[in-house]
Amino acid sequence: MENLTRLSQKWLRLSVLCLLAIDVLFPVVAQRAPDYSYEDDYIFWGNPSAYLEYQAKIAFPLIDAMLQVHPPKEVMNQHRRMALVTLDQFLHETNSTRQAALYSFATTRMARMLTAMDEPLTSGVRICKLPNSGFIIKSPKTVVAVDLVAGSYAGGSLLSDSIIYEILFRSNALLITNADSRHCNSDIAQLFTTFGKKVIAPKGVLKSLGDKVMHMGDDYVQTVELEGMTLNVVPGHNGNAANNIYIIEFTGYETVAHTGAQNSDADWDIIDLIHQVYDVDILLTKSQSTQLERMIAGFQPTKVITTGENEMENSIDLRESYWTTQKRMSNLDYLHVPNIVMTWGEIYDYANGEQTDISAISDNTSSSSQKVFKNGRIYIRRNGQTYTLTGVRVK
Amino acid sequence: MRRFFLTCLSLLSVIAFSAAQTASVNPNTDHYIYQGYLSDYKLALASEAFASIDTMLQTYLPQTEILLPREMALVSLDQLLHDTDNDATEPFYRFINTRMARVLEDLDRPVTEGLRIYKLYNDGFIIKSAKATVAIDLIPGGSNAKPFITDSIIYGIAGKCDALFISHWHADHANLNIAKSFAARGKRVIAPKDLWVDVDPMIQPLAEHKETDIVFEDLDLTLHVLPGHQDNVYNNINVVEFHGVGTVAQTGDQWYCCDMDWIDRVHLKYDIDVLMPNCWIHDMERHLRGFAPKMIITGHENELGEHSIDHREAYWITIKKMELVSALNIPYVLMTWGEWYDYKK
Ligand SMILES: [Zn+2]
Ligand SMILES: [Zn+2]
Numbered sequence: 001m002e003n004l005t006r007l008s009q010k011w012l013r014l015s016v017l018c019l020l021a022i023d024v025l026f027p028v029v030a031q032r033a034p035d036y037s038y039e040d041d042y043i044f045w046g047n048p049s050a051y052l053e054y055q056a057k058i059a060f061p062l063i064d065a066m067l068q069v070h071p072p073k074e075v076m077n078q079h080r081r082m083a084l085v086t087l088d089q090f091l092h093e094t095n096s097t098r099q100a101a102l103y104s105f106a107t108t109r110m111a112r113m114l115t116a117m118d119e120p121l122t123s124g125v126r127i128c129k130l131p132n133s134g135f136i137i138k139s140p141k142t143v144v145a146v147d148l149v150a151g152s153y154a155g156g157s158l159l160s161d162s163i164i165y166e167i168l169f170r171s172n173a174l175l176i177t178n179a180d181s182r183h184c185n186s187d188i189a190q191l192f193t194t195f196g197k198k199v200i201a202p203k204g205v206l207k208s209l210g211d212k213v214m215h216m217g218d219d220y221v222q223t224v225e226l227e228g229m230t231l232n233v234v235p236g237h238n239g240n241a242a243n244n245i246y247i248i249e250f251t252g253y254e255t256v257a258h259t260g261a262q263n264s265d266a267d268w269d270i271i272d273l274i275h276q277v278y279d280v281d282i283l284l285t286k287s288q289s290t291q292l293e294r295m296i297a298g299f300q301p302t303k304v305i306t307t308g309e310n311e312m313e314n315s316i317d318l319r320e321s322y323w324t325t326q327k328r329m330s331n332l333d334y335l336h337v338p339n340i341v342m343t344w345g346e347i348y349d350y351a352n353g354e355q356t357d358i359s360a361i362s363d364n365t366s367s368s369s370q371k372v373f374k375n376g377r378i379y380i381r382r383n384g385q386t387y388t389l390t391g392v393r394v395k
Numbered sequence: 396m397r398r399f400f401l402t403c404l405s406l407l408s409v410i411a412f413s414a415a416q417t418a419s420v421n422p423n424t425d426h427y428i429y430q431g432y433l434s435d436y437k438l439a440l441a442s443e444a445f446a447s448i449d450t451m452l453q454t455y456l457p458q459t460e461i462l463l464p465r466e467m468a469l470v471s472l473d474q475l476l477h478d479t480d481n482d483a484t485e486p487f488y489r490f491i492n493t494r495m496a497r498v499l500e501d502l503d504r505p506v507t508e509g510l511r512i513y514k515l516y517n518d519g520f521i522i523k524s525a526k527a528t529v530a531i532d533l534i535p536g537g538s539n540a541k542p543f544i545t546d547s548i549i550y551g552i553a554g555k556c557d558a559l560f561i562s563h564w565h566a567d568h569a570n571l572n573i574a575k576s577f578a579a580r581g582k583r584v585i586a587p588k589d590l591w592v593d594v595d596p597m598i599q600p601l602a603e604h605k606e607t608d609i610v611f612e613d614l615d616l617t618l619h620v621l622p623g624h625q626d627n628v629y630n631n632i633n634v635v636e637f638h639g640v641g642t643v644a645q646t647g648d649q650w651y652c653c654d655m656d657w658i659d660r661v662h663l664k665y666d667i668d669v670l671m672p673n674c675w676i677h678d679m680e681r682h683l684r685g686f687a688p689k690m691i692i693t694g695h696e697n698e699l700g701e702h703s704i705d706h707r708e709a710y711w712i713t714i715k716k717m718e719l720v721s722a723l724n725i726p727y728v729l730m731t732w733g734e735w736y737d738y739k740k
Binding site for chain 1: 423425426427428429430431432433436437439440443444447448450451454463464466467468470471473474475477478675703704705706709711712715716719
């Protein structure tokens with residue numbers, strides 16, 4: 001009897017709620033024309049999915065704008081932190097219907113990065129961050145891509161084919177650390193070989209491409225001379241799988257190391273000693289590790305740039321956030337190795353132990369224009385005129 | 396059969412996985428690694444994001460122009476508040492209570508000129524002049540068992556107000572315990588017709604649902620109640636005239652076509668300085684023309700609880716809606732919970 005009363009109370013409450021909903025929704029729904037657009041009134045009642053999709057459409061450009069005004073630096077200010085933690089929120093959603101905004105966010109940033117990447121570099125190295133553990137590293141003499149993948153989300157690719165081609169055309173070589181699809185894509189590797197670019201991968205990886213791929217990584221450290229660089233390959237492991245650690249000595253310039261998906265305890269005896277043999281300037285290493293301290297101690301780099309944040313292929317709990325990376329790195333402050341947390345499409349220029357001025361290259365239009373931050377908004381100054389980011393001239 | 400076996404196997408692994416999630420403690424919390432601990436991760440993310448938002452909002456205070464970092468913070472807040480995983484979680488309670496505690500503290504700061512307008516959860520406002528502090532639709536939010544705002548904060552805030560005006564009976568606007576706390580201190584509560592009849596002599600529902608003037612001599616103000624509706628529910632539009640200082644109007648949940656004729660003419664009778672409309676009011680433009688305020692502060696964004704997320708009106712939606720009426724050239728200030736704005740004529 002009590003159950004029955006409870007049930008009928010529940011029904012009563014439900015029907016009251018329904019009536020309320022009908023009451024509120026009806027006038028809106030009734031007057032909607034067939035060519036109705038959400039821009040007419042911004043009422044999303046009854047369509048949570050459309051609402052969230054629109055919210056992403058609003059948020060991603062704001063995140064992008066904030067990140068442009070506050071580019072990667074060793075000390076992260078609250079503006080950049082805010083932008084990154086908001087990005088983490090959006091990248092830890094499950095619903096794929098809102099991913100159109102993500103795709104355009106990634107594409108816009110990549111296109112801008114490629115333009116900026118082309119700015120002349122006379123010294124040091126330029127490090128460009130791609131999805132997953134991907135990087136493009138440029139010295140005045142060569143350009144090398146590491147772990148270049150398109151990055152997948154909701155069945156699609158984060159990087160379009162044309163962006164992959166643009167990266168390919170700018171690169172002299174592709175280094176692949178391991179066989180995992182988050183690091184290695186055979187179509188992209190094949191494309192590189194087709195265009196006569198060097199592809200280096202661990203033994204047993206990309207077998208189908210045969211000797212078009214230079215297979216390296218053995219029981220000992222191997223070294224090979226390539227265009228504009230000396231490449232040292234440390235044979236590491238991800239579990240039992242081969243994982244090459246690349247130490248790239250750019251001829252006449254800095255040394256950058258990439259650890260791929262290194263996580264095996266069996267390799268510490270080599271990694272612990274790396275700093276005794278190599279003078280690593282920048283270490284690109286996976287942030288999500290309980291052994292980060294030992295990794296940094298082994299390389300003793302001048303700076304660390306973390307990799308592998310927000311791999312969209314991973315489940316949400318495993319998908320590393322920018323904010324968790326920051327927390328983990330700040331746990332290691334006592335090592336006194338500065339770190340830089342970067343996101344997709346960002347650039348870090350480094351020479352002689354320091355970050356060099358990137359303001360000239362982070363511009364999203366051309367080298368003759370300049371970004372200004374006024375009244376909390378970003379504008380582009382070009383030929384004495386001020387424009388909004390969307391190109392509208394401001395009086 | 397094979398499919399059946401596979402289904403059983405995957406079911407078993409799901410059960411084992413969820414058991415692992417609930418039963419064990421994440422061994423890698425210190426390393427900020429949450430693999431297998433999704434709800435822990437989401438709590439930690441929310442905590443981090445709320446803190447970032449709070450810091451940013453304190454740096455970029457409400458003003459008539461919304462700067463990029465403030466807009467970013469508000470949209471970030473929208474995203475958090477539209478993820479139901481964050482409902483009624485510790486990070487949310489901490490965020491809202493930290494901000495409300497600042498209001499409680501600030502209410503001790505005197506106002507010497509003009510009006511200080513505080514925005515509270517949910518459609519609540521407090522307006523403070525040099526001589527009076529009045530609350531409109533002050534509620535603790537959440538449920539009676541677990542209110543959003545702790546008793547010490549919400550009753551602390553109530554204790555600093557001289558009068559309470561209620562727009563209508565819906566629980567997101569009217570809370571009897573709060574009203575009783577005003578009455579217990581000998582402060583008047585003005586409610587719509589039929590609400591809280593004969594509860595306490597200080598709790599005074601209107602006798603008729605019609606335009607009514609109530610003078611508060613001790614507070615140097617007059618309350619003009621305009622008889623609005625939310626559908627068929629009486630909805631008092633409270634127009635508070637602080638004599639010689641300024642006039643504010645809060646519309647409650649105004650939503651009724653048949654009030655529009657007289658709303659069109661409100662400006663002919665009242666000189667409204669600040670209008671606080673419910674952000675989702677129907678025909679915002681016509682209401683703005685009717686009230687012709689000098690300034691707008693919207694209310695009722697991000698109402699949690701009863702509504703599905705599509706009707707938790709986001710701050711960015713208010714920005715967009717105000718863009719639609721920007722031709723009227725009325726400045727507006729977009730505020731979130733626990734913020735205040737000093738209005739001077
Ligand atoms: Zn309401
Ligand atoms: Zn209501």
